Amino acid sequence: MPLVEALKRYGQSVPVRFHMPGHKGRQLAHVIKDLELNLYNWDVTEIPGLDDLHQPSGPIKKAQEKLARLYGADESFFLVNGASSGVIAMVGANAKPGDEILISRASHKSVLSALILTGTKPVYVMPEKDENLGVYTQVASEAVAEALRQNPDVRAVFLTSPVYQGFCPDFKLISEIVCSKSKILLVDEAQGPHFGLNLSLPKSAGEFADAWVQSPHKMLTSLTQSAWLHVKGDRISKKHLKSFLKLVTTTSPSYILMASLDMARGIMEAEGKVLTDRALELADIARRYINKYTPFYAVGAEMRGKNGIYDIDLSRLMVNVSGAGYTGYEMERLLRRDFNIYAEYADLYNIYFLVTFSNSKSDVDGLVKALSTLKTKAKLSNSIIWPDKLPKAVMEPRTAFYALGEHLPLEQSIGRIIKDALVPYPPGIPLLMPGEVVEQEHIQVLSRLLKSGGHCHGVTSEGFVQVVAEL
Ligand SMILES: Cc1ncc(COP(=O)(O)O)c(C=O)c1O
Known part of the structure; x- marks a missing residue:
């Protein structure tokens, strides 16, 4: 049982977890360990009395109604296949095949799945950048306004907030x-499922969004793979949204996942403010100590008001290590190997720690102590310049997806149309979407990333990419 053995080894090594899921392998001590104790007992199906996620009228309906009340939605839905x-x-419920949708380029790759599955046409809006941190930041409201002026036919605007770094755009203005x-x-x-539950956190997009x-x-x-969706107002057809949800939901939704969602909601309703205060405090301690006692820079509130960033989730801990001569990849390996500390992820310049209320003070102390043992090194020789402009698109993502493909070495793909998205992971923002043309600057960015230890979905371990075959 190779997977079981690997999980056993990981668990027994007692790692310090700054990665997802948010529960960090710990049940909140004061919450009855019902879920853990009843794992098999509660793994059931739609028997009488336990309702049906596809047509809820009993306890699932009630649980979803409580969820909607907590987040200020008209209706909320449990999801068992992630966000x-x-x-x-x-996307599918708000745009028909061929309709245009305005999408932040800083979107998770599930948006690409949506485009391919629904046949919706993307119109992209570029986020701003922070050159020193080597990351895209957020979408400026002016960019949204300009994109809408130029593309008056788009059906909907799709934005991501917070992005991985915790940056949020100005939703009031954008809405x-x-x-x-x-x-x-x-x-x-x-x-941002913790947004809206504590005034010290950014406002939830729910104050402004339709869904x-x-x-x-x-x-x-809640357990990995569980998520929830909220909808508000009358501009979206809730009936159509529900129909679409049925298309992407298994007919055997896990009651364990749904129970974990109901519990997560219950916990946040009872103690959301106290718990999120705890997460903010832990992150704040880490940030202050890192900035005072280590050669690294923990990013904080000073980011507000710059590069499209209106607000920042300070319970996320983004630490810039390139200023002290480390790549984020190197730091991630070092912390894991020498200190058994697991970060959420790293990019070329930075490393990211996900701090939640399930972390402990000793987790944070361990991290600060580990970082304080490291000394500044010679300046990094490798830098990264993310493109400012959008790539040239000659095919819709769906058309490229269904086209015949051929594999080529990355360096030989200049001028060709990409079939498999090239998504440096992290940051997870597509450099090229299916249907876009490879240019020299894309090869340069990718070569730098790969040489420094980064990964890119869409580039094989042998350095090949899939392009649309020439007929
Ligand atoms: C911004 C964003 N959207 C969507 C997703 C997908 O979420 P899930 O893994 O719950 O499907 C992720 C996952 O990391 C994400 O970061």
Whole structure:
């Protein structure tokens, strides 16, 4: 049982977990361990009394109603196939095949799945960048306004907030722009299920959006793969959204996942403010100590107001290590190998730690102590310049997906149309989407990343990419 053995080894090594899921392998001590104790007992199907996710009228309906009340939605839906299924349903329910949808380029790859499955045409809006940190930041409201001026036919605007770094855009302004053009605002808030529960956190997109999806398994306590979707107002057909959700939902939804969602909601309803205060405090301690006692820079509130960033989730811990001569990849390996500390992820310049209320003070102390033993090194020789402009698109993603493909070495793909998206992971923002043309600057960025230890979905381990075959 290779997977079971690997999980046993991981668990027994007692790692310090700054990665997802948000529960960090710990049940909250004061919550009865019902779920853990009843894992097999509660693994059931739609028997009488236990309702049916596809047509809820009993306890699932009640649980979803409580969820909607907590997040200020008209209706909320449990998802058992991650926020990814919610993203697909939001897009599919609001745009028909051939309709245009305005999408932030800083979107998770589930949006690509949505485009391919639904045949929706993307119109992209580029986020701003922070050159020092080597990351895209957020979409400026002016960019949304300009994109809508240039593309008056788009059906909906789809944004992601927070992005992995915790950056949020100015939703108040953006929603005014979107509403003034009578468009629908859809938000991927997968990384922000704790928003709206504490005034010290950014406002939830739910205050402004027509529909928004959240992944409580990332920052709260529900189990991996569980998520929820909220809808508000009358600009979206709730009936159609429900029909779409059925298309992307298994007919055997896990009661264990749904129970973990109901519990996560219950916990946040009872103690959301106290618990999120705890996460913020832990992250704040880490940030202050890292900035004072280590050669690294923990990013904080100073990011507000720059590069399209209106607000920042300070319970996420983004640490820039390139300033002290390390790549994020190197730091991730070093912390894991020498200190048994697992980060959420790393990119060329930075490393990211996901701090939730399930982390302990000793987790944070261990991290700060480990980082304080490291000394500044010679400046990094490798830098990264992300493209400012969108690539040239000559085919819709869906057309490229269904086209015949051929594999070529990355360096020989200049001028060819990409079939498999090239998504540096992290940051998970597509460099090239299916149907876009490879240029020299894309090869340069990817070669740098791969040489420094980064990964790119769409590039094989032998360095090949799939392009659309020439007929
Ligand atoms: C911004 C964003 N959206 C959507 C998803 C997909 O969420 P899930 O893994 O719950 O399907 C992720 C996953 O990391 C994400 O970061």
